[in-house]
Amino acid sequence: MVMAEGFTDEGKIWYNGAFVDWKEAKVHVLVHGLHYGSGVFEGIRCYATEKGSFIFRLREHVDRFYRSAQSYKMEIPYAKDVIEESIKATIRINGLDACYIRPIAFYGYHHLGLNPIGCPVDCVIAVWPWSAYLGEEASEGGIRCTFSTWRRIDPSTLPITAKATGHYLNSILASLDAKERGFDEAILLDTKGYVAEGPGENIFAVKNATLYTPEARSSVLPGITKASIIELARDMGYKVVEKRITKAELLDADEAFFTGTAAEMAPIREIDNVLIGGGKKGEVTSVLQRKFFDVLNAREEKYMKWLAPV
Ligand SMILES: Cc1ncc(COP(=O)(O)O)c(C=O)c1O
Structure with missing residues (x-):
């Protein structure tokens, strides 16, 4: 094997x-x-x-x-x-x-x-050693996503803020379904029909240079990358709003991207064959991604507090 x-x-x-x-x-x-x-x-x-x-x-x-x-x-x-x-x-x-x-x-x-x-x-x-989960090219060219046929597990069913192994059956189904239908990754809606997250990533939408991400009480894992991107974005002067996001709002976004430890920061260029931001990595995504990679590479003194030496 x-x-x-x-x-x-x-x-x-x-x-x-x-x-x-x-x-x-x-x-x-x-x-x-x-x-x-x-x-x-x-x-x-x-x-x-x-x-x-x-x-x-x-x-x-x-x-x-x-x-x-x-x-x-x-x-x-x-x-x-x-x-x-x-x-x-x-x-x-x-x-x-x-x-x-x-x-x-x-x-x-x-x-x-x-x-x-x-x-x-x-x-x-x-x-x-494990390179970027969605592939190196994803961080430049972006990925093709689909709304999953599976809904994200509901907080009334499982303590979804816990990163528990059993919860990942939901992610596995969404991932299998997306791959079978020829997409790079799934986007799960919550049981009420609002945008939740990817199988292993949080999601952001950008509209008129404001960042939107599903609020904490939605069915999402409290991502550490997500929290870091929110802090970086606010420090850079961007407005960040945590709220319920509809499917239509996400499809109408100027830009969208995933965040997560495995995926890092991956632009979403297409959802169910609808181009997001013309199908290219957007301006805000690019600026934030550069900043984030500078932070990860210990080139930002202000955020060295986020890095623990081995
Ligand atoms: C379901 C889910 N959502 C979001 C994330 C992103 O979280 P983090 O940025 O802490 O890796 C992960 C990865 O841990 C995840 O598994």
Whole structure:
């Protein structure tokens, strides 16, 4: 089998407090998390810059990791500082200067009753090289999206602000559906029909140089990239409005783009064959993207507070 980008039989994975060989980082087939999706995780990136390797918003990601765990009454058996230091140590031991970072905690091997209490909480940190999730060309040329036939899971059904493994079945369906119909990515509406987000990205629309993004109480994950883009945009003098966005408003936008750790910042050039902003990356998207990449590359003194040295 050909291995996916960055996956390797070499390297080490941090597993419940110790490093194990990549190939040996295994679970029992009866772990609770495997059967019921009772796990929480994070996606974080480390960037190689002229000033060294830096992890983007490490503390915020670790905070969300713990908040997600709390939603499922899961106690991560390590202090936040230990997780942060272990993330850095995992990068160092694998000799990487830029990588994607995947911490995950899940209810482990003990019983398979639905109430997970009593199962141990297993905790893993893996790192590997992973380029922009939607492809390098996406950040320039933009991507083709479709409104998904699947609605985004509703906050009355699951605590959608948690980044929990089981929630991603919704994202998987949306992603499969979009790919099957020949699009790069899906856009999910919430159960009321308003724009929510991508399967693994938050979404922004730009109209008359104002940025719009679905408000926090919509069915969206509170994205750390989203929060960063909002802060950058406001600091640059743009107005940012968080509100409910209709399908029609998104289709009528001058520009639209996705944000997320994996996708970074990806312009949307088309939705269901309707061109957005003439099908090209727009002015506001370009300006913000340049700024964001400067921040990630440690070229913006003001935002060095967002970068944790490895
Ligand atoms: C469903 C979903 N929405 C949005 C995002 C973007 O969040 P972040 O910018 O924190 O990566 C992600 C990725 O984590 C996601 O999985």
